Amino acid sequence: MTSNPSPETQPAVSDAFFPATSMPDIDWWRALWPDPDGVVRALGVASGMSVLDLACGDGYFTAALARCVGSGRTVGLDLDPALLGQARAAYADLPCDWRLGDAMAIHHSCPGPFDIVLMANTFHGVPDKMALARAVAAVLAPEGRFVIINWYPRPREETLVLGKPRGPRTELRLSPEATVNAVAGAGFERHLVVPLEPYHYGLILRKSARQDP
């Protein structure tokens, strides 16, 4: 796994990194996700949309979003400047807007509205999930969707990729139901769960019809 920047290189923001969310190594990540374009289409991303990839890492899914929305708007947000630099270089041919910032304060770096905010492979590590969901709600369009890609809560020793156990520790993995419960207080409800073989699901959340006043 690639390490998050040390306190020496990122003194101002190092405390803000979510635990257990380092960017996976590229070899097994691409073996696990051979078709990112198919994944984002399956999650409801469509041409012309305005989309945000929250905690975008090296931009692997952001690039898929950009290819899918075409002339829409694609923003990739991450707290790691080195990963954003890699993303910018790797996908220079795509119209992605790369932003350095903290996912807990999206509106500072990425004002909406967005049709879709995607958080892939990161939600398990967010300490205050309700606060994150509130930050997402603030930048979503009224009919917008918050989409979370999570590992199913299977034991880590069973989720093999290229012959080795991969992904977050077993105890960090959340079911779709537990994820819905974690964000319901921020005004989200389950819309759809899309299985993403072999080890993940995509949870599509919409704003609840009944919102707090």
Ligand SMILES: C[S@@+](CC[C@H](N)C(=O)[O-])C[C@H]1O[C@@H](n2cnc3c(N)ncnc32)[C@H](O)[C@@H]1O
């Ligand atoms: C496991 S990687 C997933 C990257 C990408 N979403 C993917 O699925 O390929 C998690 C990412 O979250 C980023 N991250 C961690 N804490 C963050 C925060 N507070 N705000 C924004 N990004 C953060 C890390 O820098 C890392 O790039």
